[in-house]
Amino acid sequence: MGRLLSFLLTACLSVTAVAADAIKAERQEVFGDTTVHYSTFISTFLQPDIAKAAQLVRSKHQGVINVSVVKAGKPLVTQVSGTITDLTSKSVPLEFKQINEPGAIYYLAQYPVEQQETRTFKIEVGVNGKTETISFNQELFPGE
Incomplete structure (x- = not known):
């Protein structure tokens, strides 16, 4: 599971934008002394063992959103929910699961x-x- 944390933190914090592969650089919103980090990527970027450990489906047609909340430099346990809406206004709920690792807490959902x-x-x-509500648009591409 430690490898999962390493991969997700790398994906969240240091990935450069590669539009063709549907990866975007990490984004964040600051609310007072709390920072919410979030990123999205296609699930095939996860190694099979990492996806299995996080109970995620690896598929070129499955995206992952990763959300982490940090307050005073420490991970914060909180409630995370959301939706993803297409151009026809069809909305799908995002079902986040909390992942706990030493020194990190993050929330993952697939779409x-x-x-x-x-x-x-x-x-x-x-x-x-x-x-607090965070809204953003993301151009998505099925993976290769």
Whole structure:
């Protein structure tokens, strides 16, 4: 599971934008003294053993969103939920699962990527006793 953390942190913190492969550089939002980091990528970028350990499906038609919340330099246990909406306004709920590792807590959800298109993500995160909403658009490409 430590390899999973290493991969996801690398994907979240140091990946450069490669639009053709549907990877975007890590994004973040700051709410007072709390920072929410988030990134998306196609699940085939995960090694098979890492995907299995996180109970994720590896497929060129499955994306992953990774969310982590940090307060005062320490990972924060919180509530994370969200939806992904296509251009026809069809919305699919994101079912996040919490992953705990020494020194890290992050939340993962998978979503379908049937074709190249832009989707809108709406993520709700419990921060400092209230719910904060992060919305962003992401152009998605099925993997190779």
